[in-house]
Amino acid sequence: MSSVRVRFAPSPTGDLHVGGARTALFNWLFARRHSGVFVLRIEDTDAARSTDAATQVILDALEYLGLDWDEGPIKGGAYGPYYQSQRLDLYAEYATKLMESGRAYECYCTPDELDQRRQEQIKQGQNIRYDGRCKHLTEEEKRAFKDEGRVPVIRFKSLEAGETYVEDLVRGTVKFDNITQVDDFVIFKSDGMPTYNFAVVVDDALMKITHVIRGDDHLSNTPKQIQIYEALGFPTPKFAHIPMILGPDKSLLSKRHGATSVTQFYDEGYLASAMVNYLSLLGWGYDDSQTIFSIPELIEKFSLERVSKNPAVFDIQKLEWMNGVYIRELPLEELFEVALPFWRKAGFLSEEISPEMKEYALRILRELQSRLKLVADVVDLSRYFFVDDYPYLEEIVEKILTKPQTEEILTYVYDVVKDAQALDEATLKPQFQVALEKFGIKMGDLIQPIRVAVTGTNVSPGIYDVLELLGKERVLARIERTQAMLKERELM
Helix, strand or coil: CCCCEEEECCCCCCCCEHHHHHHHHHHHHHHHHCCCEEEEEECCCCCCCCCHHHHHHHHHHHHHHCCCCCECCEECCEECCEEHHHCHHHHHHHHHHHHHCCCEEEECCCHHHHHHHHHHHHHCCCCCCCCCCCCCCCHHHHHHHHHCCCCCEEEECCCCCCEEEEEECCCEEEEEECCCCCCCCEEECCCCCECHHHHHHHHHHHCCCCEEEEEHHHHHHHHHHHHHHHHHCCCCCEEEEECCEECCCCCECCHHHCCCEHHHHHHCCCCHHHHHHHHHCCCECCCCCCCCCCHHHHHHHCCHHHECCCCEECCHHHHHHHHHHHHHHCCHHHHHHHHHHHHHHHCCCCCCCCHHHHHHHHHHHHHHHHHCCCCCHHHHHHHHHHCCCCCCCHHHHHHHHCCCCHHHHHHHHHHHHHHCCCCCHHHHHHHHHHHHHHHCCCHHHHHHHHHHHHHCCCCCCCHHHHHHHHCHHHHHHHHHHHHHHHHHHHHC
8 A cells, every 4th residue: 555644633622632642543553554644733723722732732642652743834843733723714715615616505593593493303303403494595685694793604515315425444334314414514613713524624635635544433424524525526535433442331431530641641650662552452453462562563563454343441450561561671771761750750869860879770770670560650669769768657667667576676687787798688698597596587577677667668679689779877877767766656
């Protein structure tokens, strides 16, 4: 297949959500698979709801996911997206062409009049559709309406018989009855802005889009758009309507299911590679055995023939698992780069990092890498490595540090550490073995009080690695701090 041109056309009215990101990804993969062109178009004709901030969120989200686009106005040396708000003259030009050819007309009906007719149609059990009463207005009637101060919309004159067929690459042939399912819909609003169904056709035609890949919530719009293509003499692109994304309860994915925007997933520490891999599997699959795909593999294997007709279920636990897989495979230097913003935000690291501090951070990551599901977890899991006044988890103190002999054990460990030449396993383990006989305990009964004393929690990397990373001075200070805390508790 050659000369493939696809587009992603979001409205800048909020965050880029999972469904939109998956649509962008499928378009991008299809373009890359066929050495085609991926166009980004911002559909910002809804002036009341579109914002520059929302546009930037979309651009940032696409950059995070690595979904680069291939053409558009040059801005700052790079392609900017197309903006519908900068193409209004084009829409007016083609609306005029439809008027002149008799396929569009001015409608002066007020919202109240339209609502009243809808209520009458409902009451009589009729299909809700525009009744076409402005289709044959005389010039005198139009002037009278204008004298009343009415500002017309422009309606498309839909076909009055037969059916419109959508040959969909995912869903197969879908037919729509032109009488009951396609009425004379508005293509230009009274405020001078085009409607979605009209502007999208003009843009896709002029941008020579060959394949329209979008969510199947747009399927009902397609017969209207096909009729506009044909009325303007434009070639009709191929359509592929991909399945909706549902939450675990099989309802449409929404905020009540947790994070749904790409920005939230970025903030929580999901790697772009994991997000792209997981999103690709929402409605598409290569086979039943493979779930981990590199970007080059996705580009090589992606096809619309393998897109399902059935809704996809968003499973946050599977995404977390996949993210953990990708984190464990990251080279340590790359993991440092993605962890760095989280550490800086927490105040653990400054903008300027010395070579010694970076080496310390890399050693911490080496110990924590296998434990991370989200990059954001690195903050809580590493806190005690950076902060000396770490909190003690009360339930852990009660469970571990209130046992008999705890104070004696900590005193023994303090003396061992103080005299040790190094805090590695080879040096400390023989001394700890002595403690087992001295106190009549098992190794876990020795290690856990030490761990809680120097970290505030009972979960950490291996204790010898923790002690070696912290160093003698900090370990001794932490044992002293813990002993003081225990004495204070005794006095209360």
